[in-house]
Amino acid sequence: MGPLAVNDIISPNTNFFLAFVIGIGFGFVLEQSGFSSSRKLAGLFYGYDMVVLKVFFTGGVTAMLGLLFFSLFGWVDLNLVYVNPTFLTSAIVGGLIMGAGFIMGGFCPGTSFCGAAIGKLDAMIFILGLFIGVYFFAFGYPMFETLYKSAPMSSPKISTMLNLSDGVFAFILVVVALGMFYLAEWVEKKFPREEY
Amino acid sequence: MKPLHYLTLILMILALIIALVPQNTTRPYKLTALQMLTEIRAGTQFVSPDEVADKIVKKDPSIQMIDVRNPREFDMFSLPGAINIPLQDILSETNFDLLNQGTKMNIFYSNGSTEANEAWLLTRQLGYQNNYVLQGGLNYWMETILNPMPPGNVISNDEIARYDFRKAASMAMGGGNISAIAPSAAAPAGTPKPGVVPVQKKKKASGGC
Structure with missing residues (x-):
């Protein structure tokens, strides 16, 4: 039966419409979980708030x-x-850059739009930086191409490898x-931070 | 109980189930067994040798003959314009674009029709379109096209027309029983051109049968 779009059960337009609805739902849940606050996101790296880890891991595990x-x-x-x-x-290099940006800016790309949507100035500045990065990469693509395309692995699965x-x-x-959820609970107790 | 405990319980139960059930029971196949059965019974995949011969003689660009026998057999004899994809390579990625496309009419053939049919079954179940099977395979091809038997005494016009067409096609492809053909037609047998003329005349007849 599924995937619906691939098997022509729904048209590409319906597909876009569903993506639109799901996108709104995603943004809503992000905002409601407090992800529009850069302090909450940065909390992951300082140990006082592990909600980000919990939400994304729950999301991943549920989807899986x-x-x-x-x-x-x-x-x-x-x-x-x-x-x-x-x-x-490029996955490793990109991950490092993204992680560094995450700690410094207090947002990841998705949550920055969430923050901007409720009028947070730091989120808007973050998006500006994001676009500068996008333009830099796009116009400098010939510079990055070798790095970008190195070590291609098509679509490997860890389960197959193991x-x-x-x-x-x-x-x-x-x-x-x-295990990480319980660890996160413990870390939150260990590095409490009441007010933010 | 804390929410985390509920989550732990639910996730563990679900994960345990998924770890214990046999892996991936989904079909990569697009057609259900019933759909396949219907198609097989209707025999829609078969193309008659006459139709194929007509297209080959006319050098119809919309068909692609695919020989599913092994390369050795392919080298010994193959139909004009055919390419060789041995049955064991039918699923290889290099052939994907050739077999799953919407423009050409692929016609599988083998010595009988079994192997060609197997190739068709596989590709059809994968949801590929435009793949067909040469009815009766090369053996029937030899019988009907390359060495056509003259009709018996009590014959209809259709049968004569079909026989004429087969003789002409045989001639155009440089095969078979050329000596049986009348001397006037036999002379230019080597070139494909004379083949074209009789075939056009017979087209109506082949439509009739």
Whole structure:
């Protein structure tokens, strides 16, 4: 049956419309979880607020289990689900840059738009910086191309690399995620910060 | 119980289930078994040798003959314009664009029709369009096109027309029983041009059968 758009069950326009609705829902949940506050986001790195980690890991684990169950019921064909190809070097370099920007700016790209939507000035400045970065990368692409395209791995799966079934790997990941949740609770107690 | 405990409980149960069930029971195939059965019973994948011969003689650019036998057999004999994709390579990625496309009419053939049909079944279940099978395979092709049997005594016009067409097609492809053809037609047998003329005349007939 699924993916709906790939199998022509819904038209590309309906697909965009659904993306629009889901996007609004995503933004709403981000805002309601307090992600529009740069202090909350930076809290992850200082240890006084681990909500970011909890929300994103819960989201990831839920989506993973959901897809695996959908696949089990025959509702979605995982072979047809598009996965961005992995370029290892650029993933690491990009991750470092993004992480540094995250600590310094107190936002990640999605949450900065959330913050801007409720009128936060720091979020708007962050978006400005984001666009400068985008233009710098786009116009400087010939400079970065070799780095960008090095170590291509198409769409690898950790489960395949470890020779595990997807289900067993999912189980391990859930255990790891839960372990991190309890660790996060402990860290929050250890580095409390009352007012922000 | 704290919310985190609820979450732990639910996630652990779900993760345990997903870890224990057999992996990935989804089908990469697009058609259900019933749809396949309907298509197989209708035999829509088959193209008659006469139709194929007509297209080959006319050098119809919309068809692509695909030989699914092994390369050795392909080298020994193949149909004009055919390419070789042995059955074991039918799923290889290099052939994906060729087999899954919307413009050309791919016609699989093998010695009989079994292997060609297997190739068609696989590609059809993957949801590919425009793949067909040469009815009866090369064996039937030899019988009907390259060495056509003259019709018996009690014959209809259709049968004569079909026989004429097959003889002409055989000639155009430089094969078969040329000696059986009348001397006047046999002389230019080497060039494809004389083949074209009789074929156009017979087109109506082939439509009739």
